[in-house]
Amino acid sequence: MSKLGENLLKISVILMVLLSLFLSWKIWTKPANHQFQDRTDKVKAVIQKKEMTEVYMPTKLFYHHGSGDHFLYTNKESTMKSLHEKIVSLGFGSSKVLSTAEITNLTTKRDLFNLVYPSPIPISLFINMNNVSATLPHDSKNFLFNWLVMSLDDNKLYFVDYKNKTGIEFDIKGNIASIASILDAESNNYVTAILPTDELNYAGIYYLADSTKLKTYSYIIATQSFTTFSRGFFNQPNDLFSNEGENLSLSNSEGESLTIDSKTGEVNYFGKLKQDHSESINELYYETFQYVEDMGSSLGNLRYFSDTGNEVIYRNYVEGFPVFGDNMKGSMAATVQNKNVFIKANQDTLQIPLPSDDSVTLVPTQEVVDSLINKGVDMSKVSDIQIGYKWQQNKETQQAIDLVPSWYVNYDNMWMTQEKLESILVKGGHS
Template sequence: MKSKLKLGDFILLLGTVAVFLLSIFLWIFIMVNDQYFSHVEQTSSVTEHSRSRIVYNLYIPTSSYSYQNGQLYRLYDAKKNLPIEFIRELKNTKYQGVEKISTSPKKYEQLLNNHDNLQLTFPNEVSMNLFTKTSPQKNEPKFRRVFVTASDRYLYLGNDRTYTIYRVNFTKADFSRLRKYARNAHGRSPVELVRLKDGYEVFYTKLGHWRVYSYLTNSQTDSYFVSRLFGTSNVTSSSNKKGWTTYALNYYTKLRVPDAKSKHHNFLYSRYEKQKSESTSKRQLDSVEYVHKLGLSEQDLRYFDTVGNSVSYINYIEGIPVFLDSHNPQVKATFLQDEVELAFNNIDLQIPIPFDGQMRTLPTSGEVMKKMLNVGLKRSEIQRVIVAYRVEQDNTRNNLINLVPIYYVKAYNQWKSVVEWAKQDPNALAKLHQAMAKEEK
């Protein structure tokens, strides 16, 4: 009996030592592979469980239009958001197939002028594969405009740049509620379609009276983004002479942040990794994962633009984009040959302040276009003319901002306000024009 007890004690001791040694081994393994485990934890949930939800949150049409008595109107309703309703109904559809039916400019303009269709637009081209859950392909259908017809059996997709029309057939769809919301939309602004470099742009044809909105904001700390992007271990930091701090996970992964006293909010995350020649939808999907990884509020964040290998996102308030820092979007993901760069602003719009009656009167889009031509912009290089919000600091409180509506123009692949373009040196504009001409050859 005594020997049995001694044998049992020995086995128990041996097991305890084995468990202890195993725990030390696992702890060391996890510590030296923190980047790997952090990557698995942060990306697996996106790719496996919530990628589709995030795509539907970020990739929403930003404007809707319909004809009434021969006049095209931009539609808006504060209570019934048409683009969100479209995405909601799109989730419940069952696709039968997509077919290219025309590349004729004449037929494209006929579709644009069809008074029976409801039009919804994205700010730039998106891929059909984002919504159909099919594998990304190089020759995927890309479109900017959606035409919801009177039938639930099909709708049309339009690519403004190439005049391509796609027909999407459904085995199950119901857009009746969307059509009802469009018919009863309270906000209606008369507009016209004008052909610019990248496609058809909506021009406001009457003086517009736009509201000035106010928001309480929140700025996330450096440690928040270090934790989101790196995890919590193996992070070293070094201060830059020019008021920047650089956090490094290793030689390949860095985060540059501005000094808190500088009042700047532009961060830059960079990660060295070999890039392949990817499709449009692959870059857009990859950027979705990076945006989600940042942990910024996705409630009002929307896809905004694609320029070359860069995909950008911006906040939309009442259907209008918000430039938080002069002319930069909230997030811009750039996929270089050997590196991924994620430039972002750490400000979140938190609490809207009740409207106090402030208004701004803006000229017609045509008048803005004339002004841009007069300051030296080439019409052939003007890509978009839009109304957007510029952020102004409210003097009554540190974290209170005002969103002031002004015109922004995209030309030479750059976004600037009308005031900024007007201050450009004509010689500098001429050089931009020459550079774009060489790039397009």
């Protein structure tokens, strides 16, 4: 497509979205201090709820095939979904707790693949939400894992927390040949990765061996109305009242409240839990997921990303990579405490992709690590390094944003770009 054609396409898409934004503005500029009748029943009819197994999924695949120390890596969603479906359909036999030596040996075995989750989840959650019939070893129901490893040559399945060198092994039976055919498909578009086993990589981070060229994506953004959030979050979404002020503020007689910042679009909700899952050992995941479920696709392709204490963070994924933005753009966080829930999100959501030929070349992971070390980073505080998309304003129009590929570092339990972390250290920050 010619440059002129691309520009005309962009302009036509933007004009359509501007019309949509104008209609939204007409709704938003209604007078304050009046009662809102949220047409919840009508809206619910068109919302397709998410399944928990769609959200709590692995996001990386590493395949150790043939000779050598290298792995084949892809984050192709359809491949991982197919493998995951095959795994949960297998027959699970006897199980045992792995020793540290057995976990270390897994890193060198051949004909093995590893589905990696963005953060550890309980094995009991995996079993329950996938309806797997499996008997855990004694006192293992609270075991957390982020590696789901399968050996093709001895019919073993391993749930592993590599950082803590703990794991559980299952004997399995089923159609293993069909799994191998998924792994060997040419459409997986593998790139080369390695798994350093030195003391600097205690968290078990797979390194991309070569430079990676990734596209920069541009999206028209949609500004979700307050009804989207009142429907998805409130226990009582009808008979809401607004309060005067620069920012939209809604509340009801049940003590639920929601505010939307007029400048940043950040959404904050507080209320009682819709459903209390306190009888479940995995209550935090079920209690926060119900709000992701009720939002459907309104906030994009949300996936489980991490949890800390009583908070779970869900992020948008685009082309297999997580999205990072200021003021909760591209993400949602839910905190549960004393049967109350506090949710943070953003009105702005990804809607229509725009044509773009721009790309970014990212250096191999080892170069990122070397740069961090040279800047004085304490690598014991680095629990993950991965590629993410940085949400930033498009220079041509306020109605569009760019997603720029960047290296992200989880340093001292905080995610930031490599450049930001290094600039903090240069300015005198502590490592």
